[in-house]
Amino acid sequence: MDQLELDFTTVDDAPAHDGRPDLEVEVIRSPRRRKTVEASVVDGRIRLLLPARMSAKEERHWIDVMRRRLERQLRPPTVDLPVRAGELARRYDLPRPSSIRWVDNQRQRWGSCTPADGTIRISSRIEGFPGWVVDAVIVHELAHLAVPNHSPAFHALADRYPRMERAAGFLIAKGLADPDAEDPD
Numbered sequence: 001m002d003q004l005e006l007d008f009t010t011v012d013d014a015p016a017h018d019g020r021p022d023l024e025v026e027v028i029r030s031p032r033r034r035k036t037v038e039a040s041v042v043d044g045r046i047r048l049l050l051p052a053r054m055s056a057k058e059e060r061h062w063i064d065v066m067r068r069r070l071e072r073q074l075r076p077p078t079v080d081l082p083v084r085a086g087e088l089a090r091r092y093d094l095p096r097p098s099s100i101r102w103v104d105n106q107r108q109r110w111g112s113c114t115p116a117d118g119t120i121r122i123s124s125r126i127e128g129f130p131g132w133v134v135d136a137v138i139v140h141e142l143a144h145l146a147v148p149n150h151s152p153a154f155h156a157l158a159d160r161y162p163r164m165e166r167a168a169g170f171l172i173a174k175g176l177a178d179p180d181a182e183d184p185d
Contacts, residue, residue, distance in 0.1 A: 023071060025063050029054070039066035046070055053147045068106050068124075078127055085120065085138050092160040094142040102127060110171055112142045129170070136167030 022044040031052040038049040039062075047129045048049055048066055050059060081100045089096045098118035106112065106123035113120040126134055139161040147154035 014054065015033060023067065025067060027059060027063070037062050037066070039070060041070055045058045065104075070083060079131070079134055081120075081138070084135070085142065088135060088139050088161075089142050092142070092157075094139065094157060094160070096115060096146040100138070100141075111137045114143045115145050118145060120145075126183045129174070132163045133170050136161055136164050137171075139164065 005180065023041065026042075026045055027030035027048050027050060029050050029052040033049060034175045035051065035053040036049075037051075040047055046067060048063060050062060053183045055061075083096075085091055085097055085100045088094070095118070097120045100120040100122065104124050106125070107120065109123060110126055111120065122134070122136070122137060122141070126137060127158040140158050143154055146157055150154070162169075
């Protein structure tokens with residue numbers, strides 16, 4: 001039977017942005033793992049499984065990505081999106097989504113929706129933004145449930161939110177500072 005060689009590395013605790021310590025990360029490299037990266041919380045630490053050939057720079061990237069993802073899943077949400085979307089839909093007479101959730105895989109958009117099934121996804125990158133900015137993104141996506149394009153009819157609905165223009169300016173500034181956010185929507 002083949003002997004599987006694993007390389008274990010541990011990353012020390014580092015303070016998070018909010019003063020809480022980040023979870024410790026245990027990195028396990030495997031020559032059998034070719035492309036995929038996997039992470040889970042085991043015994044109070046993040047266990048990150050990586051291909052053995054991965055560079056130190058790629059390892060650092062995946063540690064940061066998986067740490068953010070798992071720590072966000074472990075802490076209570078700052079905004080209860082379904083409740084907030086319901087309140088904003090009622091206040092601005094917009095359609096209610098069938099579901100709305102935070103997602104980690106949107107690098108070029110602040111939010112997105114699928115009008116056909118009423119689902120909305122909000123980028124976790126805005127989770128720490130001011131509430132009025134998060135509300136603007138939610139209202140923008142709620143308006144897309146009624147009008148799937150950026151026509152004048154869409155803007156008439158989205159602009160019911162009184163801080164929409166101000167929030168758009170905030171998001172443009174954030175998008176310029178974030179090279180991954182080329183086309184915020």
